[in-house]
Amino acid sequence: MTVTEPLSTLVSAARKGDQHAWDTLVDRFLPLVGAVVRGHRLGAADGDDVSQTVWLRLVEHLDDLREPAALPGWIRTTTRHECLRVLAARGRMRPTDPQDEAGGLDAVEEDVAETALLAAERHAVLLAALAELPEARRDLLLLLLEDPPVAYEEISRRLGIPIGSIGPTRARALDQLRRTSALRGLAAGDAAPAEGGAR
Amino acid sequence: MSEDDELFAALGEAVAARADDDRRRAAAKAAFTWRTVDAELAELLHDSALDAGAAVRSVAAAPRTLSFGRRHDQDSVTLELEITDGDLLGQVIGEAIGTTQPGATTTVTVQRPGDADVEVAVDAGGFFTVPGVGTGPVRFRVQGAGAGMTTDWITL
Missing domain, CATH: 2.60.40 (Immunoglobulin-like)
Incomplete structure (x- = not known):
C-alpha cells in the first residue's frame, strides 16, 4: 500500500484495523498537520502535543467520517482548533490587533488553514530539489541551515573546505538547486512568464 | 532580500518542516494502537x-x-x-x-x-x-x- 493509494481504500482498510493503511495515512497527512501547526507559531513541544492529539482523535473518529474525501478537511479543522486551544491555555493568544485589516482572528484562521496545504506542497518540492543535489552541496546547505547556526570554522572543519569558499559554494549550490528538475517543474507550472526576466 | 536569500529561507522552512514531521511520525503511527472500536x-x-x-x-x-x-x-x-x-x-x-x-x-x-x-x-x-x-x-x-x-x- 503506497501513498498514491486512493483515500477511500486507505480509510476503509484503517477502519478494519490495518496498521499499514494507517501508517500510509500518517505519511500522507503529517505535512498538512505540520503546516497548520506552523501557521499558528506553536513552540516545538506544543506542536508535537497538538500533532499527537490530532492523530489520536482521528483514530477514534475514523468510523464517523461519512466520506473519506472529507478527511483532509477534518484534519485541517481539528488541528486548527487544537492549536487555538493550546495557545489560549498557555495564555499566549495574542490580542486581536484593531489595526489588523484582515477582519479579526477568524479571517486569519481561515487563511492559515487554506495556505497550509500549499505550504506543505512547496516544502515537498524544495526537499525533492535538495535531494537532487550532489551530496557535498546538500550537506553544506543543511549545515548552513542548522538551528542554532553552526560557525563557519566548524563547517570548514566538518566538510574539509576552506572558510573562504563557503559563501561562493553556497551560491553555486543555490543556483544548482534552481536548475533541478523539481524546481524547474514548479517554475514551468506556475511562473512560466517570469522566465527570461520578464515580469 | 536577494533571490539567493529568499530561496535559502524557503529551503530552511522546508527542512525545518521535515524535521518536525520526522519527530512526530512515530507517535502518529503509534496512535493507532489506541483504537477502541x-x-x-x-x-x-x-x-x-x-x-x-x-x-x-x-x-x-x-x-x-x-x-x-x-x-x-x-x-x-x-x-x-x-x-x-x-x-x-x-x-x-x-x-x-x-x-x-x-x-x-x-x-x-x-x-x-x-x-x-x-x-x-x-x-x-x-x-x-x-x-x-x-x-x-x-x-x-x-x-x-x-x-x-x-x-x-x-x-x-
Missing part, C-alpha cells in the same frame, strides 16, 4: 480555552474548564474538569453517582500515550482530583456506576 465516546461539549473573548483576555491565570458528555444520550454522565496550574479538579455528574450501593465505586482513569494509566476514585459527590496532571495529549475514562464513557483526546 467499542468505546462510548464522549465529546468535548465546552472548553473555556475556545470561549468567545478568550483571544482578547489574559487567560493564563484563570482556570481552564472543560466539559465532556454524549450530546445525544440523556442517560449518559457528564465529566466536568477544571485545571489550575497543572492540577485537575473534576466531577462526574449523573443520576447514578452517589446513589449506588455501598462498596460500588466510580473511577476515572487518566490516559496518556507513553505513560501508565492513573486511576482515581470519585467521592459521593462525584468529585475527584488529579494533582500534577501536566500538559500534553490526554483522555479520561469513566467506569462504574451508570454507563461508562471515554472522552475524546485533548491537549492539556
Whole structure:
C-alpha cells in the first residue's frame, strides 16, 4: 500500500484495523498537520502535543467520517482548533490587533488553514530539489541551515573546505538547486512568464 | 532580500518542516494502537480555552474548564474538569453517582500515550482530583456506576 493509494481504500482498510493503511495515512497527512501547526507559531513541544492529539482523535473518529474525501478537511479543522486551544491555555493568544485589516482572528484562521496545504506542497518540492543535489552541496546547505547556526570554522572543519569558499559554494549550490528538475517543474507550472526576466 | 536569500529561507522552512514531521511520525503511527472500536465516546461539549473573548483576555491565570458528555444520550454522565496550574479538579455528574450501593465505586482513569494509566476514585459527590496532571495529549475514562464513557483526546 503506497501513498498514491486512493483515500477511500486507505480509510476503509484503517477502519478494519490495518496498521499499514494507517501508517500510509500518517505519511500522507503529517505535512498538512505540520503546516497548520506552523501557521499558528506553536513552540516545538506544543506542536508535537497538538500533532499527537490530532492523530489520536482521528483514530477514534475514523468510523464517523461519512466520506473519506472529507478527511483532509477534518484534519485541517481539528488541528486548527487544537492549536487555538493550546495557545489560549498557555495564555499566549495574542490580542486581536484593531489595526489588523484582515477582519479579526477568524479571517486569519481561515487563511492559515487554506495556505497550509500549499505550504506543505512547496516544502515537498524544495526537499525533492535538495535531494537532487550532489551530496557535498546538500550537506553544506543543511549545515548552513542548522538551528542554532553552526560557525563557519566548524563547517570548514566538518566538510574539509576552506572558510573562504563557503559563501561562493553556497551560491553555486543555490543556483544548482534552481536548475533541478523539481524546481524547474514548479517554475514551468506556475511562473512560466517570469522566465527570461520578464515580469 | 536577494533571490539567493529568499530561496535559502524557503529551503530552511522546508527542512525545518521535515524535521518536525520526522519527530512526530512515530507517535502518529503509534496512535493507532489506541483504537477502541467499542468505546462510548464522549465529546468535548465546552472548553473555556475556545470561549468567545478568550483571544482578547489574559487567560493564563484563570482556570481552564472543560466539559465532556454524549450530546445525544440523556442517560449518559457528564465529566466536568477544571485545571489550575497543572492540577485537575473534576466531577462526574449523573443520576447514578452517589446513589449506588455501598462498596460500588466510580473511577476515572487518566490516559496518556507513553505513560501508565492513573486511576482515581470519585467521592459521593462525584468529585475527584488529579494533582500534577501536566500538559500534553490526554483522555479520561469513566467506569462504574451508570454507563461508562471515554472522552475524546485533548491537549492539556
